[in-house]
Amino acid sequence: MTRRRLALCSAVLVAALVPGGTRALAAPEIAGIAVDTGTLALRCGAVWDAAGGHRRGPIAIVADKGRIVSIQPDGSALRPGETDLRGETCLPGLIDAHTHVMLESDRLEGDYDAQLLKASPEYRTIVGVGHAGRLLQWGFTAVRDLGAEGGGWGDLAVRDAIDRGMVSGPRMQVATQAIVATSAYPLLGYAPGVSVPVGAEQITGADEGRRAVRAQIGRGADVIKLYADRGPRLGADGSVQSVPTLTPDELRAIIGEAHRQGRKAAVNARSAQSARDATDAGADSIEHGDYLDADNIAAMARRGVYYVPDFDTDASISARRAAGGNAVWRAMPQIKCATLARAVRGGVKVAFGSGIGGADWSYNPAAAFAPMAACGMTVAQILTSATLGSARLMGIDDRVGSLEPGKLADVIAVPGEPLSDISVLQRVSFVAKGGVVHRVTGKPVKSGGE
Incomplete structure (x- = not known):
């Protein structure tokens, strides 16, 4: 490739990815x-x-x-x-309802920090384009990408470049920055005088939560993502315990504002208490949901809240995190398996999500299907969760999800x-x-x- 052609290609890519840049000629569109x-x-x-x-x-x-x-x-x-x-x-x-195309891996404690501290948002956007293309080659034609994780607004650029036919990838719904309670999300633990990036937008109070929702939707967010807790640990009864971060008032304000503006709200909640708070506040989906008790399952089934279990595609992730000293990760595969089985028996709607980006991209998200089957889901149930189930959660089942x-x-x-x-x-x-x-x-x- 000549320098002139390389420069031209670079200019076209930048114009496509930068807001306000020259719009490329696109193929005819159906709903964008x-x-x-x-x-x-x-x-x-x-x-x-x-x-x-x-x-x-x-x-x-x-x-x-x-x-x-x-x-x-x-x-x-x-x-x-x-x-x-x-x-x-x-x-x-296939449809993956929980991805992070802007993340390369989050297997070990230092992986996440290194990406936010050492990789520019521009570099991570280019990486995201590559990850999106890989998902399409794996057969995932639509995804819900739940947070750029400190990558600025790059997920919007990846989505828009795909929609305009500039690059290959699945159709995407993106959450942009996601919302967390102040000082409740990485990067954490650095010296007080050191300014470091944070992987999501921090809020304190209901009004700040509403403002964050409006700002993210104004930038182009398709879905609002919240983190309801932190610090999972193993309870004495074998359950997953965590520290609730967003208050019930904050959860209601954020989710209510999302719904008022026609967006769904996805809530990361690892423990029964956090899942209960999120469900009571009107969440559309519980992400991860490592431990859900009988009350959680009954409430989710009654209210039509989706469960997106995010089974690890890389089975070694829990073992590697357990090596850091937190016993919950050693027990996590069994706890999550039992939770999924209870949810399916209890009539909770399941949408497939892999959490890819937390796992290394050498793992195909479809590798999570086998452990889901081992936990009691039939193949038809799993395939439904990864097609029509995810499409219904995303509100696109009138266009995709079935033949x-x-x-x-x-x-x-x-x-x-x-x-x-x-x-x-x-x-x-x-x-x-x-x-x-x-x-x-x-x-x-x-x-x-x-």
Whole structure:
């Protein structure tokens, strides 16, 4: 690449990412989402989605201008231009309702600090673009990204560059900076005279909470993220205990303002008390929810609050954190597994979230499906949580989450039968988002601004 061409590419990227920069010409859009204007024809060996269940094929899926127009059995000879997926199962694009594309890893105590202290927001935005592209290649065509974690407003730039067709990635809902109680979130523990960045916006009092919500929505936040507690520890009864940070009044003010402005509120709550406070305040989802008791589960089921358990894709994370001396991390896998089983039995709606970004990006979020199955969820329940369930939580189920005529053509394919071997979801061979093919025969397809 010549210097002139490199400079031109850099200028275009900066213009796309910087607010107020020159807008690139975009493909036609549907509700802010760039889509294909041509026809997509697939021949699948089988189809699964939460709306229609498992359907054996061959089945033809046809999309036009980014939307599915027909799904029907078709055992005829393959037609010219049709993509042959007859040895594979087609599913809706996966949806991860808890990601952090601006984080590279948060496995150990020093990982988070190093990113906030040593990596510029500009660098982390570029890293976020790469992470978003990886998620799409893994088959995740939509994500809810819950906090830039000290990365400024870079998640907005990543979302907008994807929507404009400048770079590849899933469609994104972003939380921007998230909201925490003053002095209750990293970076912590530095000398009093040393000024350090904080991974979320700090507030004290209901009025400051409302102001933060308004400011974040004004910047472009799609969802409001709150941290309701800190310092998880192991209780004498084997539960997870924590220190509540935001008061009930602050929680009600923040969540109420989010709802008043048409945004949902996602609340990180690791203990039963924090989850209770968040549910009582009107939270739309409880994130992590490491320990939920019977009262939590009954209240969440009654009020329709989603549980996003954020199972670690890297099973070694808890062990590494336990090595730092906090016994809760040694017990966490078993505690969380029991909580998920209770929640499913209790009728709580589950949306899939991996928390990727906390785990290393060498781990595919779909690796979390196996431990969820080990905790008692059926494969169909897990796949529903990672498609239609997450779409409903995000309020986009009218467009994505299932394979139905009229919906956007977000389609993936995997070898074999996922209902009998859920690990095949880690080997996605085909990805189309809005009718645009991004992966075929297991290899990326160069398109758009790539």
